[in-house]
Amino acid sequence: MKRRVTIEDVARAAGVSRQTVSRAINNKGEISPATRERVLEAVRALDYRPSRVARGLATRRTRTIGLVVPDITNPFFPEIARGVQDVARGADYSVFLCNTDESPDEELQVLRSLAAQPVDGILLFGSRINDDDAAAFADGYRPLVVLNRVLEHPGVSLILVDNQRGAKLAVDHLANKGHTAIGMLAGPVTSPSSAQRVEGFRQAMAARGLSTPEDWILPGHPTIEGGHAAARHLLTGHPQVSALFTYNDLSALGAAQASLELGRRVPAGCAIIGFDDVRLAAMVSPSLTSVRVNKYYLGQQAMIRLLAMLDEPDAIFPPIRVDVELVVRESTQKSEIGD
Amino acid sequence: MKRRVTIEDVARAAGVSRQTVSRAINNKGEISPATRERVLEAVRALDYRPSRVARGLATRRTRTIGLVVPDITNPFFPEIARGVQDVARGADYSVFLCNTDESPDEELQVLRSLAAQPVDGILLFGSRINDDDAAAFADGYRPLVVLNRVLEHPGVSLILVDNQRGAKLAVDHLANKGHTAIGMLAGPVTSPSSAQRVEGFRQAMAARGLSTPEDWILPGHPTIEGGHAAARHLLTGHPQVSALFTYNDLSALGAAQASLELGRRVPAGCAIIGFDDVRLAAMVSPSLTSVRVNKYYLGQQAMIRLLAMLDEPDAIFPPIRVDVELVVRESTQKSEIGD
DNA sequence: TTGAAAGCGGTACCAC
DNA sequence: GTGGTACCGCTTTCAA
DSSP states (O other), rough: OOOOHHHHHHHHHTTTTHHHHHHHHHHHHHHHHHHHHHHHHHHHHHHOOOHHHHHHHHHHHEEEEEEEEETTTTTHHHHHHHHHHHHHTTHHHHHEEEEEEEEEHHHHHHHHHHHHHSSSEEEOSOOOOOHHHHHHHHOOOOOOOSSOOOOOTEEEEEEEEEHHHHHHHHHHHHHHTOOOOOOEEOOOOOOHHHHHHHHHHHHHHHHHHHHOOOOEEEEOOHHHHHHHHHHHHHHHOOOOOEEESSSSSSHHHOOOOHHHTTTTTTTTEEEEEEEEHHHHHHSSSSEEEEOOOOHHHHHHHHHHHHHHHHHHHHHOOOOOOOOOOOOOOOOGGGGOOOO | OOOOOHHHHHHHHHHOHHHHHHHHHHHHHHOHHHHHHHHHHHHHTTTTOOOOHHHHHHHHHHHHHEEEETTTTTTTHHHHHHHHHHHHHHTEEEEEEOTTTOOOOOOOOHHHHHHHHOOOOOEESSSSHHHHHHHHHHHHHOEEEEEEEOOOTTTTEEEEEOOOHHHHHHHHHHHHTTOOOOEOOOOOOOOOHHHHHHHHHHHHHHTTTTOOGGGEEEEEOOSHHHHHHHHHHHHHHHOOOOOOEEESHHHHHHHHHHEEEEEEOOTTTTTEEEEOHHHHHBBBBSEEEEEEEEEEEHHHHHHHHHHHHHHHHTTTOOOOOEOOOEOOGGGGEEESSSS
């Protein structure tokens, strides 16, 4: 690797000062078209590309952001990441991807590390730390966009998926199908969005006059394995439960599997509704009824908001609310063939 | 956001020079245990965390790497990314995730941008640029780990999935099931791994004495849509084709759908084998026979190798060869029920 | 063992 | 318009 071409080299080649080179490449400050052209010529000739690190040190802006997710392996997140990155690239930003593995401690570490990086802003998706830690972190940190966690703080923008409504759509759909004994497979106990979905579930059930015994709501890891274990437990302990609303599609898939293993085919033996509507949901058999969230859009909006915050550091932005939609598929429909 | 705590502040607080602080936090250079302790005390008290940017400028090492993939939304890549990141985090490295969208131009841009970032090294997974551009880039760049592209170059490490053998496993399996008219849905024409799989396919077919007309091998986008379009075309034009080997699982899924639309159930009307064995493959119906690649392992190995290259810049490392394995599922088996 | 000074590669501010 | 100079926050070199 040859020595890096620096601004100094360009300055020398063009016969101007470093300062003038800086002006030329940044298109700012007064500079005569002639010198400008001469400088850009030299830039091209030397294939000069300014060091982002040096620039970052000087400007305190790295054009870099951090995207924090629990697990990129969860199909909910790649699409979000695409949305984020597509917008980021358009604005010449790079994004650090960080997994927290659903662990609050990991998350805290990741956040600290990003703060030291330093990145210009952070997108926190799927936060698992507690409210105090979140508030404390937001305190010391400026542009932060948080998904599905209520965190009143200047310098923090919220993206709020209508989880409560999603839960209501699910419950209403199941109730309309005649189900009265509906259990819920919640997400991690540390997940705010899970809390919101559980809350929405409770309210919707109550509104329908349906009871929800405490042990019909089970937390679990938001994975196929997690859903499998929780469903097995729930359906074994409370066989009267005839339908399940789950934290996400992955847990729904695990639940479907468990249900089948217990001799209860889906949907006849047990109806199931997931959440997120990942692509997978439409492709499995039976296909999965789910509450759709527009993931790519979510990612885009989050990044757009972050850019806006970077642009106007002192503005206060209202939360972005993202609606959901019920997508009905086989896992809640009596299928025509069989069953 | 308060002013950043700098090394200067710590030095002042501990009553030493910046230099001494640097020694203490980096655990290098001679320093008395007493001062060391005093400094670390101050570090803790002030919650000082060194700026990676400043450090990067001084050391020319940013502890940052770039991971370039065609599309993180393709389920092949999130697992790889996890493997990479888990190793990276352990070594205190951060990773930039970049999507190239299967476009050679985008890829070139992304690579250039990463070179200017600058990152300490690059993991190039799913490269779509041509050999000349790849060689040219490798020339100016040091530690580079490339997946599935033969690129002899000091400073480049190769990860080679045994694509040829994978193709052979697929062909043999289909042939053993009695198929003689086997078509192939290749990947993008710019994809080296697709070229390798096609080559392997041709050889395996030839070895069996099976013919492979040119138009039984169709390139396509490595997505469900791409597989769907290609399969539709192939099966319509050449109805005698009774089995399909596809570039990846996504195209296989699309192909299965197309086949069904043409009134040919899978596997009875058309057998299908994918590649990668993403989780999805086991969950769809009919479940998909596929050539498994250990994605997480791949990511881990790539990052481990990159770290090794960073450690010994002048060493020459041999390619890492990754084996594959055929996983037989319903899409190539006559199912007991129905069909 | 410790500190002073120079430099990494840019930008900001202020003269000219 | 253009150049000089200080400075961003850290590490490296060299002297003390």
